[in-house]
Amino acid sequence: MTTLHTVNKSPFEKSSMDSCLAYAKQGSSVLLYEDAIYGAIKGTAVADKVAAMGGVNFYVLGPDLKARGVSEDKVVDGIGIVDYAEFVTLAAENDKVQAWV
Amino acid sequence: MKFAIQVNEGPYQHQAADSAYQFTKAVLEAGHEIMRVFFYHDGVNNGTNLTTPPQDDRNIVNRWSELGKKHDLDLVVCVAAAQRRGIVDEGEMKRNGKSAQNIADGFRISGLGQLVEAGIQSDRLVVFGD
Numbered sequence: 206m207t208t209l210h211t212v213n214k215s216p217f218e219k220s221s222m223d224s225c226l227a228y229a230k231q232g233s234s235v236l237l238y239e240d241a242i243y244g245a246i247k248g249t250a251v252a253d254k255v256a257a258m259g260g261v262n263f264y265v266l267g268p269d270l271k272a273r274g275v276s277e278d279k280v281v282d283g284i285g286i287v288d289y290a291e292f293v294t295l296a297a298e299n300d301k302v303q304a305w306v
Numbered sequence: 307m308k309f310a311i312q313v314n315e316g317p318y319q320h321q322a323a324d325s326a327y328q329f330t331k332a333v334l335e336a337g338h339e340i341m342r343v344f345f346y347h348d349g350v351n352n353g354t355n356l357t358t359p360p361q362d363d364r365n366i367v368n369r370w371s372e373l374g375k376k377h378d379l380d381l382v383v384c385v386a387a388a389q390r391r392g393i394v395d396e397g398e399m400k401r402n403g404k405s406a407q408n409i410a411d412g413f414r415i416s417g418l419g420q421l422v423e424a425g426i427q428s429d430r431l432v433v434f435g436d
Contacts, residue, residue, distance in 0.1 A: 213322065213434075239321045268328075269321075289332035296430050297307050297338070304433035306314065306322075 207232050209299035213239035213306060216251045221305040223254075228303075231260030234295055236287070238266035242273060245284050252281045266292060309333045310424035311343045314435025316351035317366035318359070323352055326434035327369055334377050342380045342424040343370075345413075349435065350393045353383040353413040367410050374412035381413045382420045 210229050216222035222237070222244050229235055235258075237245050244251045245265040255263055263284040270277065270286070277286055287295065296302050311330050315322035326343075333340055345352050357367050374381045383393055389402070395409040409415060425431045 239325060289328050290336060292329060293332045293336045296432055302430055302432045306435045
């Protein structure tokens with residue numbers, strides 16, 4: 206049983222990403238979109254937390270990076286950059302979707 | 307696969323109404339089914355036909371109506387959330403003695419049971435909101 210966790214608020218503004226990381230189990234996936242894309246940027250305290258989450262797959266929504274002027278080379282290595290079609294695929298491939306709104 | 311979508315945020319508020327629309331469109335483009343889009347809390351404001359955004363801005367309400375028409379979507383507005391926020395159809399207008407109605411094309415007002423049913427009958431319920 207795998208879960209796709211979605212986070213849409215910046216981890217520098219709200220604690221929803223922290224809550225998500227506390228619950229995400231090995232083999233599950235986390236998609237960062239809207240303002241949560243700031244959690245996918247290299248060299249921050251949040252990036253260290255992401256790196257420490259072994260066994261969890263991280264993704265970030267490319268169009269939301271672009272909308273905020275964040276180039277793809279700023280994204281933490283190992284975080285997959287996806288589009289909306291791949292967001293749908295992630296939702297379908299996991300058994301359920303949990304939104305940390 | 308059957309998807310149900312829940313929208314908890316109003317249009318032009320932050321980004322959730324846009325994300326929900328883009329995701330819904332991508333679900334349909336991938337060949338999956340959208341069994342219902344349920345608008346709850348401030349999300350009911352996606353269903354008013356009284357908005358007039360600038361011409362060079364996206365029209366979030368019309369965009370839902372057009373997608374709904376094209377794919378025969380069930381766009382459901384929560385009745386209690388709608389009553390609080392002034393989203394009114396003909397039935398609600400008569401029942402509550404209001405002077406007008408403003409439900410946008412393709413939307414209907416119904417109860418929370420529709421969300422529960424969507425959760426049961428769909429394979430995935432995906433929530434967008436603040």
